[in-house]
Amino acid sequence: MREFSFHRAASVADLPAGATIIAGGTNLLDLMKHEVMAPESLVDITRLDLDRVEAEGDGLRIGALVRNSDLAAHPTIRRDYAVLSRALLAGASGQLRNMATTGGNLMQRTRCPYFYDRRMACNKRDPGAGCAAMGGVTRNHAILGASDHCIATYPGDMAVALRALDAVVEIDGPSPRRVPLADFHQLPGDTPHIETALQPGDLITAVVLPAPVAGQHRYRKVRDRASYAFALVSVAAVIRLDGGTINHAALAFGGVAAKPWRDPDIERLLTGREPSDALFAEAADLLLRPARGQGENKFKIPLLRRSLIATLRDATGMEATA
Template sequence: MNRFEYVRAGTVSEAVAALAADPSARFIAGGTNLVDLMKYNVERPSRLVDISRLPLDAIEERDGGLRIGALVPNATLAYDERVRARYPLLGDALLAGASAQLRNAASTGGNLNQRTRCYYFYDEGTPCNKRQPGSGCPAIGGVNRIHAIFGTSAHCIATHPSDMCVALAALDATVRVEGPKGERSIAFSDYHRLPGDDPQRDTTLEPGEIVLSVDLPERGFAERYTYLKLRDRLSYAFALVSVAAALDLDGDTIREARLALGGVAHKPWRNREAEALLKGKPATRDSFQAAADLIVREAQPQSQNGFKIELARRAIVRGLEQAAAGTPQSSSDKRIQ
């Protein structure tokens, strides 16, 4: 770990100014991801700007929905009564991730901005375009079992690790940020980036910007939803494939469908064409299989992760069946229902 300066921001404006003044500075709140990266010498900030005392730790009613402060701990958010009642998909996704200790420390904004868990990204002894642009991506043709099957580029095939973000993608959340140019809102679908030619950039945040909140719309699909996470072990593992599914039914007919996947791309993967395909269709296995087939036909597997295609296909069907039946995957008993 490198030597660094430490400052504590008293206001959002101070935090923005501190980051804008030093491109190598980093914000720190819970530190559950950043500290790991510093220990591995993947991140070497010259300055840490502590934002943990900023007034961004509230969950508030806002325009019929909820405004979640960037410093709300994951555990607080998962167990909040309003979240459990109105956005249980989000609560279940949070409980599917990490451990209780990490959820107590990790913040909403930190979860949003966590970096990939690619083996090569964490190993400074190997090339990695995310760490050093232009050095190469050894995962392509290397050990790539956990890597992406959608939205990859010739420069990076890493996946985004968050469970929370998969649910937020399905719920059509909005991210509110502030920077040197003022405040702005970013649609969740536009917040995370595909690698393209700039794999070192995970988000569309501009230099000096800080996340203020995540805003949830009024509609939470509280009756018919599920978060299904498939992984190598039942607990404390990142998703090989995860599915956030939500349905609005009129009898047995689908009025609206939401579907987002995790563990398969550089960002939460949402296919609006598949959602449109489901609209007006009966909530049956045939309809769900048609949507799954539409999604996975875009998959581009690597040498070791082709199994993810069939895994994703089956997970999508199972997730939609759970949502349609109103029997979401249990957060405590992680065996697939």
């Protein structure tokens, strides 16, 4: 780890230009130890008043410094946004959840081993260097939304649930604004080093959730071991039935792209239809139509198919009657 200066911010206005922000540090410190990131200065924001969960209209505003453990246990989250609580509890060890924050979770970076190994070419770490993952060990890499410049995946769980909930990211800085989570994380294209919509001087201050949707909330995560591990694939689902017909379907997917993946076409396909294995197979076909394997990760295509179908069967009650 290289030498750096440290400053503790007393207010948002106290954030020095160009400094790297630290809160829980659960990902940033690893990146610094590997010298993947070598900031000259760190600004600790943990004393800012950003650690509350409060009502906003019919929805909820979650401060950027709310710890993952506190958010997962919050009674309103557990009751009205259960998919988020389930994703958080699936996302890390208890020790990490006690440190990790809502804003920091959104900002975590890929766990691609080529990104972490500074001896390897990586367009995300060093633009224009190439992508050593191409033709390399690709078991954990993307099958959707990748490009010829990068096939890394976004590793988080929380953001996958937030994507299914239509969350919005609140940003303070030179141009205060709210950005739908759908537009916050970026696909790699030919600029994989640009990972989010944040601009210099920006700070995530909150995540805002709309009014809750009554229905079945599910989070299915497939990983190599049941204890703390990143997803091979994950599915966040909010499904509501009305008289035996699906009248609301929100589905987001993790472990398969550089951002939480959501396909509105499959949601439109499901809405207004009666649950059936044939319908769910059709939805899986539609989801996977653009999927592209990269060597070792081709198994993710049938795995995501089975995970989606199993989640839909569970959320619609078909598993109970099978």
